[in-house]
Amino acid sequence: HTLGFATSNLALHAPSQIVAAAKSRAGELQFNVAIAMTEQSGLEASKAAISQLLSQRVDGILVNIPMEEEHTQEIVRLCGAIPVLFLDVSPSTTTHHIVFDPQMGAKLGVDHLLERGHQQIALLSGPLSSISARLRFEGWQSCLAQHQLMPVAVMHGDWSSLSGYQQVTRLLNEGTLPTAILVANDQMALGALRALSEYGLPVPGAVSVVGYDDTEDSACFTPPLTTIKQDFRTLGKISIERLLALIDGEETVSELLPVSLVVRKTTA
Numbered sequence: 177h178t179l180g181f182a183t184s185n186l187a188l189h190a191p192s193q194i195v196a197a198a199k200s201r202a203g204e205l206q207f208n209v210a211i212a213m214t215e216q217s218g219l220e221a222s223k224a225a226i227s228q229l230l231s232q233r234v235d236g237i238l239v240n241i242p243m244e245e246e247h248t249q250e251i252v253r254l255c256g257a258i259p260v261l262f263l264d265v266s267p268s269t270t271t272h273h274i275v276f277d278p279q280m281g282a283k284l285g286v287d288h289l290l291e292r293g294h295q296q297i298a299l300l301s302g303p304l305s306s307i308s309a310r311l312r313f314e315g316w317q318s319c320l321a322q323h324q325l326m327p328v329a330v331m332h333g334d335w336s337s338l339s340g341y342q343q344v345t346r347l348l349n350e351g352t353l354p355t356a357i358l359v360a361n362d363q364m365a366l367g368a369l370r371a372l373s374e375y376g377l378p379v380p381g382a383v384s385v386v387g388y389d390d391t392e393d394s395a396c397f398t399p400p401l402t403t404i405k406q407d408f409r410t411l412g413k414i415s416i417e418r419l420l421a422l423i424d425g426e427e428t429v430s431e432l433l434p435v436s437l438v439v440r441k442t443t444a
């Protein structure tokens with residue numbers, strides 16, 4: 177078999193680590209993986225990537241591109257008899273999927289800060305074009321609301337560290353000073369740490385920061401980042417195994433993977 181992997185931009189840490197893990201599991205099982213990458217969001221770019229894989233005669237396709245339910249159905253139709261397994265969709269999606277639990281991740285981050293007495297919490301979300309970014313953002317808001325809290329500020333980045341730096345710099349320039357920031361991924365958290373450091377605001381002395389992903393580098397940020405771990409190695413491994421099961425006739429794959437809080441040095 178040759179397996180196809182359609183992925184969002186591999187310049188981002190999370191997608192590249194997922195592909196790396198999938199590729200190495202496929203290698204152990206002696207399968208080849210063909211990769212197609214989209215640099216833009218949107219259905220058309222995704223369809224183009226998937227058509228590229230179909231023309232390479234793959235036997236099954238993994239899709240790690242943020243996607244709305246109705247778009248997953250369109251992709252499934254496009255693929256005909258070739259099974260497709262989605263990795264960046266809502267847990268309520270009815271097509272085959274394996275996803276990390278966004279509600280659990282949001283709640284772990286909020287609870288961690290509330291337990292430490294934070295009330296002035298700012299949110300740095302990912303792009304709203306991404307379903308996972310939206311679910312984390314909504315999760316944060318509903319957990320805060322359960323404690324009668326509102327975020328003191330809401331920012332949106334594009335997942336890159338530079339956007340995290342720019343958003344937090346703008347927030348501080350406007351004179352808003354949260355005691356903590358929940359960030360939707362570790363790359364933006366890295367940028368947030370730089371902005372806070374340039375402002376002379378010690379982390380965690382003045383401001384606490386919680387990331388999301390726990391990518392390979394996060395333990396080496398200054399200070400080492402407290403974050404929500406999504407175990408990309410496990411996702412890569414089981415996504416290959418479940419795709420092979422689908423190719424062998426398995427009827428449904430629908431899995432919600434837990435995430436965990438990794439407490440390091442950016443929260444107090």
Ligand code: IPT
Binds near residue numbers: 191264388389
């Ligand atoms: C998600 C990451 O959490 C985020 O950092 C960013 O890289 C994004 O992917 C890119 O699409 S992880 C995904 C499996 C929801």
